Amino acid sequence: MIEPLIKSLNDPELPVRVAALHALSASTDDRRIPPLLRMLKTNCPRCARGGGSDWKTGDAKFLSDILPLLKDSKFEVRVTAIAALGNIKKF
Numbered sequence: 001m002i003e004p005l006i007k008s009l010n011d012p013e014l015p016v017r018v019a020a021l022h023a024l025s026a027s028t029d030d031r032r033i034p035p036l037l038r039m040l041k042t043n044c045p046r047c048a049r050g051g052g053s054d055w056k057t058g059d060a061k062f063l064s065d066i067l068p069l070l071k072d073s074k075f076e077v078r079v080t081a082i083a084a085l086g087n088i089k090k091f
Contacts, residue, residue: 002027006035033062040069040077060088 005027008020021039024032069081 002029002031009035009039037065
């Protein structure tokens, strides 16, 4: 079920990408994290803002992927990375 959502992140229509982003953010499937991280690095501020705030990462195994985003040049990416870090349950 997660593959169609990941594929939708590349849809030409912004509302489709944003909906897929939010659906993936609510998932607990670890396969969603790399595509979500890629979305954070896009030039889509609306996508970036929604990208990490709802992530349910559960543990710190993606910490090394999220930490570099704290130094990103885009404010939205940094804020979203902070939100994603706040949702990590185990350090």
